[in-house]
Amino acid sequence: MMKLYYTPSSHFSRKVRIIIDALNLCIELIDIGNVAEQAVGVFGPNPLMKVPTLIDNGGPVFESDYIVQYLIQQFDSIDRFHVLKNNTKVLNARAVMDSIMSAEVELILAERTGINTDAYPRFDKTRSSINNGLDWLESHAEVFLGQPSYLRFQLNSMWDHLALYGLVSFDYPRLRDSVERLRTLTYVEKSAPR
Ligand SMILES: N[C@@H](CCC(=O)N[C@@H](CS)C(=O)NCC(=O)O)C(=O)O
Structure with missing residues (x-):
């Protein structure tokens, strides 16, 4: 199962979570706690020590927008929420x-x-x-x-x-x-x- 490192109050994570819920995807949420922490391991594999990070098949996807693009390409071929729109x-x-x-x-x-x-x-x-x-x-x-x-x-x-x-x-x-x-x-x- 895919995993998302996040915190409940993170607005960047929420951009991703709304898409996850809109598409009804089953993704495990891992609350990392305090984003001010300075330990790389706390944030999963993210070297920048930020949330969100998605893990799929053992590999990470960084950046909220890139995570959402990754999910849309796999699960929403019609791009109903205009994620890929470049207007x-x-x-x-x-x-x-x-x-x-x-x-x-x-x-x-x-x-x-x-x-x-x-x-x-x-x-x-x-x-x-x-x-x-x-x-x-x-x-x-x-x-x-x-x-x-x-x-x-x-x-x-x-x-x-x-x-x-x-x-x-x-x-x-x-x-x-x-x-x-x-x-x-x-x-x-x-x-x-x-
Ligand atoms: N550009 C990044 C920004 C992510 C970001 O700034 N996340 C905040 C939480 S909302 C964070 O983890 N900050 C930790 C820090 O800056 O030390 C994205 O879109 O994913």
Whole structure:
């Protein structure tokens, strides 16, 4: 059976878990605990010490997007959630969300390992990039209209994580509307962080 190294609150892992649940795949989930750990073994075979990592036939697949592409190529030949779509507007929105999510990880893990992020201008920029990114997404929110898609799954993953950690205050009605409409899907809500 395939295995996914993850944590329940990881937003990058959630992008993968929504696809796993949407396709009803049977994949063992391995909770690695604290992602701030600095021991390679904790993260399975991932040399970067990050989740998620998929293991299939003994071999690893790194990076949430590459894991999802790997699963789609094997289990969803019609690509019903447009994972492989390379439309520039979609890719831009995905890039902005990936950067917001990475910026959030940097802030959370800095604080968790003893750094006061309010004391350094570098982290001011990190916070600004989150706020600017959210503003940009709200002003391009038409990209989130339409059927459930991998793009929209990522928005729910990012949004719920931002709400869970509360690092920035945010109120974006068009994004919220997309998020709430997808919450009616069991396979989206099943992996929501609590
Ligand atoms: N680009 C990676 C990002 C993965 C990532 O940053 N994961 C976080 C948890 S959500 C992590 O494990 N961070 C540990 C660290 O940065 O030390 C992906 O898409 O898989």
